[in-house]
Amino acid sequence: MLFSYETRLGAAALMPRGVRACLGRRMAILRPRAGVDPQFLLYAFLGSEFQETIRRNAVHGATVERIPLNELPAWPIRLPGLAVQRAAARVLGVLDEKASLNIQIAETALQLMDATFASIIGSSATGSTTTFAELSHQGVLEFGDGYRTKRPELGKPGLPILRVAEVQDGRVTPSLIDHVSDSRRGAMGNKVSRVGDVVLTTKGTVGRVSIIPADAPEFVYSPQLCFFRLADPSPFSRYFMFAWFRGEEFRRQARGMKSQTDMADYLSLSDIKSLTITVPDREVERSLSRKLAVLHERVESAYREARSLKALRNVLLPELTSGELRVEEVEGESIIDGAEISVA
Structure with a gap:
């Protein structure tokens, strides 16, 4: 089992079979002995009980947090009998596998969106070209960057901050850790999210x-x-805009803009205003957007199910690894792939 002992404390994963590699910096390894199921050890490591042990014993340095590896062998971790370990790991593993399958479905649907957009836009002989600045001037598109939060403004109750790392391709994965106090809502203006917003890193x-x-x-x-x-109406749908940002017309322009400074790649609001977008005629756009909407719903539903499965796993994980729930192998029908869950 691989785990991080600096910075990303608490992160862990099993080394895939057939992979030969050398550990990188800030990575360490736990190798289970007889009587310990590797998959269960991973889940026990990720469980709330041992994660709290990590938080309690972490060393807070000047720049990063770390696990003192020389002390790690003395930390307690709950390990029931091998048969119980295997049964619990099997239940949790099924949930993880089903969640991973849904993520693969979502990623395939995203690829189909890309291919559909490229095919129809590439074959369209008519259309018009405009800039984001012009669309804003016409009142059909509103855009802007985020709210620059000052430390004294943080607090609850308040709105969670959606950060750049939490926007992935086709989904948002909010941590819900940092909040801006409700007292600052008036200052946030239009920088508060709405359902249907297209968000770009x-x-x-x-x-x-x-x-x-x-x-x-x-x-x-x-x-x-x-x-x-x-706005409603607008010359194109949110699904068209989403696919356009994933397409070549945007990528080509972004490549020429994002590396203009010596710092990290960056697109300014001025860069966004100058972006040029080609929109096909209305009938072509409507037909394309209907196809994109169906595919995007498949993306969202697959990610939604993956989130639900992971949430269920997170609920079961501490109870299974602590022994509060007992998992027994049974014959005949079962709750999850041949395993039955019962309360100890």
């Missing part, structure tokens, strides 16, 4: 894009994000 890894889903909480955007909010 504009600093560091430029170009990840997602649409705020209906089940997302309300956020305040961080400055490294840019949001795009379409």
Whole structure:
């Protein structure tokens, strides 16, 4: 089992079979002996009980946190009998596998969106070209960057901050850790999220894009994000804009803009205003957007199910690894792939 002993404390994973590699910096290894199931050891390591042990014993340095490896062998970790370990790991593993399968489905649907957009846009003989500045001037598109939060403004109750690392291709993965106090809501203005906003990462890894889903909480955007909010009516749909940001016309322009400074890749609001977008005629755009909407719903539903499965796993994980729930192998019908869960 591989785990991080600096910076990303608590992160761990099993080394895949057939892979030969040398450990990089800040990585360490735990190799189970007889009587310890590797998969269960991973789940026990990730469980809330041992994660709290890590937090309690972490050394807080000047720049990073770390695990004192010389003390790690003395830390307690709960390990039931081998049969119980294997049964619990099997249940949790099924949930993880099903979540991973849904993520693969979502990624395939995203690739189909890209291919559909490129095919129809490439074959369209008519259309018009405009800039984001002109669309804003016409009142059909609102866009802006995030709210620059000052430390005294942090607090609860308040709005969680959506940060650049939490916007992935086609989904948002909020940590819900930092909040801006409700007393600052008036100052946030339009930088508070709305369902259907298209969100683009504009600093560091430029170009990840997602649409705020209906089940997302309300956020305040961080400055490294840019949001795009379409009026009704508008010359194109949010699904068209989402696919356009993943397409070659945007990528080509972004490549020429994002490396203009010596610092991290960055797109400024001035860069965004100058972007040129080609929109096909209305009938072609409507037909394309209908196809994109169906595919995007498949993306969202697959990610939604993956989140639900992971949430269920996170609920079961501490109870299974602590022994509060007992998992027994049974014959005949079962709850999850031949395993039955019962309360000890």
